[in-house]
Amino acid sequence: MTEFLKPKVYASKCLGFCACWWNGTTIFSDFIEMIKPFVKFVTHCPEVEIGLGSPRKFIRIVMENGVKRFVQPATDRDLTDIMKEYITTTIESLGVIDGFILRENSPSCSIERVKYYHGRDRASSIADTGPGLFAEAILNEYHNYPIESDGRLRNRKIREEFLTQIFLLSSLRHVMRSQHIKSLIDFHSENKYLIMTYGQKYVNKLGRIVSNAERKQVEEIMLEYWDTLLPAIADGRKRSSTTNVFSKIFGYFSDSLTREEKKYFLHRLEEYRTGRVPLSLVRELLRLWMLRFDDEYIRRQSIFEPYPQELEELADFGEYKKEQTKRD
Template identity: 35%
Template structure:
C-alpha cells in the first residue's frame, strides 16, 4: 500500500436471509425464477440463507395463488381455488424458522408476495371476488419485520433504486462488521471498527458519532461488556435514515477543515488557498445538483489521499462496501442512439423534394 492509499478495514461476509425465488431457484407460484441484480451481485460476498415459505409448507410448483383475506376482523392466508386456509401452517413454519435462525445481518424479500413481501401487500375483503380493503406485510414477512425491524431489510424492486441500494449495502456491511466485533468480545476490535467508520458515522448523524466517540474514549474504565450494548443501540438508531445532500455538504466541509488543519505535509500551505477554492466550487456544484455524490466523494478522497496524515477514519466513508458492488454509473454509455434513426444526407432530401 502506498502513502496515497486509503487503508481498508477488511469486509466481513454478511449473513442475509433472501427469498429463494430471487436468483436461486424457480419456486414462484408459476414456476419462474425472478432476476434481482442486487442479489446476483452479492452472491460472491454474502452467505445467503434462502427460503420460500409457500414451498416449505408443502405447496407445489407451480401452485394456485394465495391471498390475505380479512375474515371477522382477522387476517387469514387463503388459497381461493381450493378454499384452503393456510394460516396456521404458515404461522407454525415461521415460528420454527425464526427459532432456528442464526445471527443474521439483513434480509432481501420478494415484493408483492402475500407471504414474504414486506410492503404494500394487498389484503382482501373476501376469498375470491373481494376487493382490496387494506395493505400490510406478508404473513411470513410480518413476523420477521416485528423481530428485525431495525435491520437492513428490503424488497427486490426497491433495490433497483440506486440510493436505496447504496443505503442498504452500507447498513448491511456495517451491521456485519459490528456482529463480528460483538462475537470477538474484543475492545481492541471495537476501537478499530470505530476508527475506520468514524467519518461514515459523522455523515449519518454527527451528534450520535460524538456519543460513540465518548464511549470509545471511556473504553478502558468501562470495559467491552458495558460499552457494547449502548454502542450497538446508537449504531442502530443512527441508520434509521439515509443521509441527504445537506449531510454530504457538512461532511465535505469537515473533511476539508480537518485535513487542512492537521496535515504536516510541507506543500499543503502553498496549495491550501487554491485547493480550498477549488473544493468550495465542487461543493457548490454538488449543492446545486450539478455534480453527483460519487463524484464529490471521489474528489474528497483524492484530497485525503494527498494531504491527510491519518487516513483510517475516512476508510468506510469512501468504501462502505466492496467496490465490486457499486452500480454502473452510465449503463447505456456506449449505446448508439442513432443506429435506427440515421440522419438523411442531402441527396435523400433532394430526391424527396423532386418527388413532391
C-alpha cells in the first residue's frame, strides 16, 4: 500500500467544524467526515470572523451601479469594505492549499449560483447569479486548483476527481520541497498513466520539462512543472483518454491472459467508454492482473491507487458508517 502525505484542504467552517451557519447550526458533510483522517484541514468562517456572530440575520449581495455590495437587510449594514479587508488578509495568510471545499447556498462561500439582488430589502433577484464574495476571491487567487462545493461532492465522480487532484498536488509539493531533480523524475514516471488520463499532450509537455534539455536550475524546473500540471488536471480526466490508458495497461498483461479474460475485459472497457460502468470497475480488473503478474513498472503507477484505498472503499457513506461502527 502506498504511503500518502496529508493534503492541506481548506473547508468552510460550518461544514462540521463549528455551529456557525447563519441559524446557529452546523452542516453535516459525509465527504468531509470521511476524509478527516486523511487530510489536514484549515477552516474559516468569514461571516463570523468579521464579527457577525452566530446565529445572525441573513446577508445578501446587492448590485449597485454594477458593483457587488455585501449587505445585511435587517440591520441595513453595508459590510462590503470589512468583508473585502477580511478576504485580503485571510488569503494572504492561507499559503499553500491543495484544494477547497466551500459551502453551497452562501453569499460568502458558494462557488456558484448565489443570487444577486436589485436592492437591499424585498427587492427581486436579478437574472445573473455567481459566486459569493469570499469564494470569488478564492476562485481568482487559486485559479485551476481543485475547488468544490459540499453539494457537488455528493456526486461520486466529482469526489473521485477531487481526491485524485488533491493527493497528486500534495505529492508534487513534497517533491518540490525536496529540490531533488531525481524526485521529480520519479514523480513523473510514477504518475505517467494517471496524468495521461487528462490528455497525452500533458505527459509529453511535462516529460520535456523533466528532461531539462535547456539545463535550467532545479527550482525553475519544479515551478515550471507545477505551473503546467495544475491547468492540465483542472478540467478533470477525459473518458476517452482514460479508456486509452486502460487499453495500454491491458497490453502489458494481455499475452498472459486467457481468451475469455481478454473478452471480458474488453467488454467492460467498452462499457466504461460509453459511461455504463464506473472507472473503478475497470481499474480493479487491471489491479488484479498488476498484482498477479507483478510488473515492476506498472506496479509503481499511481493510477492504481491515486489516493488512500480506504477512501475508495468508503466512497459510499453508508459503508463508511458501517466500518466505523465495526471499529468502535
